Amino acid sequence: MKTFLDCIPCFFYQALNAVRMVTSDEEIQERVLREVLRLVSAMDLTQSPPEMGQKIHRLIREVSGNPDPYAEVKQRFNRLALASYPEMQSKVRASQEPFETAVRLAIAGNVIDFGVNPGLKEEVVRQSIHSALEAPLNWDALKSLQAAIAQSESILYVGDNAGEIVFDRLLIEQIGRQKVTFVVRGSPVINDATMEDARMTGMTDLVEVIDNGSDAPGTILEDCSAEFRQRFKMADMIITKGQGNYETLSQVNRKVFFLFKAKCPVIAEDVGCETGSYIIEVGGFGGEKLR
């Protein structure tokens, strides 16, 4: 997905929220915003928004001297999600449609996104779990997702955020753990899940976990490791979570299933839904959108 003009105010909003998280020094805050002005001025709008996000958050880490400013946030939401896991697992087990319920909860967990939702409260996550079963869903896409899973032996499941990856466990258990390789970011960016979060939440005990070698808040293939690109090419099926993965892979040269909550109006417009919707989208060339 290209960068829309509406993304420009949002880059500054996100940069300001991020730099305020790492320092209360207004001179540093201003310096970061001026640097973001320079970066955005030079930006090619055919790039996807996470390419700018990557640059902004490299800058935040550089000026703060902190290689992982969201470490505490990530741990906190991993713990919250782990504490909610038994309740969520009971919901899936008690459901007449356990696959659907697991998909819903996996999407509900996508609310844990400090790029779009800085200062997210734990209460919002609990509400998201409670309302997950009521959100309207694209039934055709759900059936298509289920059918593709049944026909696939090797599934690359590209995760998004810390905390959210505990929600992903529910769906991976439905898919069958032996089929799945879970993907985390190569190094910290915003609150995106890395190998550390996969270990903390037990994902590494459940399935093979690999990292993509990149610090972008999405999956910019040319920025990922050759190993990851090979896995991306060879897997029978790709499932990804979150807006950043949709923004970077929706035009890629293979079929991809995208699961996310449409949290910003630009994405909602691109997908053709209301902001806040639960999305199961089949995209990439070879996806149903292009048939």
Add this chain to the structure above:
Amino acid sequence: MKTFLDCIPCFFYQALNAVRMVTSDEEIQERVLREVLRLVSAMDLTQSPPEMGQKIHRLIREVSGNPDPYAEVKQRFNRLALASYPEMQSKVRASQEPFETAVRLAIAGNVIDFGVNPGLKEEVVRQSIHSALEAPLNWDALKSLQAAIAQSESILYVGDNAGEIVFDRLLIEQIGRQKVTFVVRGSPVINDATMEDARMTGMTDLVEVIDNGSDAPGTILEDCSAEFRQRFKMADMIITKGQGNYETLSQVNRKVFFLFKAKCPVIAEDVGCETGSYIIEVGGFGGEKLR
């Protein structure tokens, strides 16, 4: 008031809304946003936000080739306010505290601000009239305003937006029309009231109306005409409406009464109130804040 870092995302948001109003050509929209990036990069943050607003809206008028892009909006809200005037006048006449009621309605009319509220619906203005009597008010400031009016012979009443100036009539009738000179902007900027709006709404028949010689969405004294500056200096009392006048005059070297609705979080923070509050603020050097 200086420009806060939070104003930066908002400049782009406002520029984008404004350029979309004048053209659907995305190339022109992008060109405007890139020019705003250049302007904001070079900006001195000790300037007030309306100094950037002035530059942005000059740019919008230039690229659109339209000297008054908000002409239709201004006329529409003048008409709406004129249609509501008898109802509002009845509210004032029926009130046990007609001065207070007129102040409340004058502040309620400040919702008609296309800088902060692009795409404002007429229904919101009607709701604002209906809820005007219930908003909490600073009683000390109200009494101080009333006392200052009683002691003043010449009052400069600096208006803000088209439509809103009909609401101002109610307060001017309470003040006594012989005391008041009403001030409009020197030429069109956003939906700010100009001489044309003063004529259309009958303000010119009620009191003397002068313009300030500037196209800033506020009152940047050094950008105003010498005539206006002289009137500003000599008047017994200054009353201004709206955020833009507060942002440009809150530090000025004389006492000023500011009436506005705090519509943005930056102003609310500066004043020390909740967003949406009705504000009567005594500012400028000589204002109560500095005693």
